[in-house]
Amino acid sequence: MKTNDKMEKVNLNEKLSLFSEHWSPKIVGELNGQLVKLAKFKDEFVWHKHEHEDEFFFVVEGVLKMELRDKTIVVNKNEFLIVPRGTEHRPVAEGEAWIMLFEPAATLNTGNTENELTRHELDKI
Amino acid sequence: MKTNDKMEKVNLNEKLSLFSEHWSPKIVGELNGQLVKLAKFKDEFVWHKHEHEDEFFFVVEGVLKMELRDKTIVVNKNEFLIVPRGTEHRPVAEGEAWIMLFEPAATLNTGNTENELTRHELDKI
Numbered sequence: 001m002k003t004n005d006k007m008e009k010v011n012l013n014e015k016l017s018l019f020s021e022h023w024s025p026k027i028v029g030e031l032n033g034q035l036v037k038l039a040k041f042k043d044e045f046v047w048h049k050h051e052h053e054d055e056f057f058f059v060v061e062g063v064l065k066m067e068l069r070d071k072t073i074v075v076n077k078n079e080f081l082i083v084p085r086g087t088e089h090r091p092v093a094e095g096e097a098w099i100m101l102f103e104p105a106a107t108l109n110t111g112n113t114e115n116e117l118t119r120h121e122l123d124k125i
Numbered sequence: 126m127k128t129n130d131k132m133e134k135v136n137l138n139e140k141l142s143l144f145s146e147h148w149s150p151k152i153v154g155e156l157n158g159q160l161v162k163l164a165k166f167k168d169e170f171v172w173h174k175h176e177h178e179d180e181f182f183f184v185v186e187g188v189l190k191m192e193l194r195d196k197t198i199v200v201n202k203n204e205f206l207i208v209p210r211g212t213e214h215r216p217v218a219e220g221e222a223w224i225m226l227f228e229p230a231a232t233l234n235t236g237n238t239e240n241e242l243t244r245h246e247l248d249k250i
Contacts, residue, residue: 004193009206031179031207032229034159054156060203068129078185081134082156102227104157 012038012060016098018125023117025101025109027124037101037122041093048111049088055103057081062097066090137163137185141223143250148242150226150234152249162226162247166218173236174213180228182206187222191215 015028015038022042029036041064057064058080066073066081067090075081083089091099110118140153140163147167154161166189182189183205191198191206192215200206208214216224235243 004195004212007193007198007206007209007212009198009200009204011201011204013203029181029205029207031181031209031227032159034157034227036181036205036207036227056154056156056161068132070129073132073134075134076136078138079134079136080154080161081132082154082161084132084156087129087132102156102159102161 041097045091047090048113050111053107055083058100060098065092166222170216172215173238175236178232180208183225185223189222190217
């Protein structure tokens with residue numbers, strides 16, 4: 001019989017209490033080549049896009065304003081937004097927003113834009 | 126410029142108010158060949174496994190008891206559990222539990238077990 005010793009549930013608030021940096025996603029799960037990440041957003045990120053990856057943003061707490069080139073979508077707690085590949089976007093949070101992300105393992109947070117906010121190695125927590 | 130007319134946020138509670146059936150997942154999003162689904166669980170499902178797909182269960186409301194062959198994991202609101210491929214499991218909910226699922230588009234709800242609970246065609250809501 002297959003044992004399930006490594007299977008553990010994940011509590012979002014517990015994981016979110018382990019870090020305070022902004023714009024620095026942490027890996028909290030992996031499935032089917034996709035990663036589940038948690039991040040804290042505050043103020044403005046950079047404009048970027050992902051050529052080959054769609055991105056899922058679920059708001060755990062706070063408000064996420066997703067700026068697109070032609071409109072802004074305001075995403076509240078218990079709502080999610082999928083940003084399709086190739087779409088330029090800039091996440092903005094007034095105050096702090098806690099976000100659960102679901103995206104391919106290969107996704108770089110700043111997409112096609114590399115700068116001081118780029119995170120190549122993400123912590124697993 | 127790419128227009129983003131089709132991009133819309135999804136409110137979990139709004140979508141969950143649109144249906145009442147149990148064990149009948151609805152598609153609410155798609156990304157990278159994976160589907161985001163919402164479902165209402167009540168009482169016991171069937172023992173099954175998915176040979177090639179890992180499954181993500183996030184509890185939006187209520188309590189999910191995930192029975193495994195060697196233990197049971199109780200998943201509360203704002204917690205998630207990833208059930209790896211090949212793992213026999215049976216979801217159980219005392220009362221009603223509202224669940225957000227991430228899984229590959231190919232995933233059948235009852236996995237390797239086909240019975241009256243099997244849903245081949247899922248509604249998009």
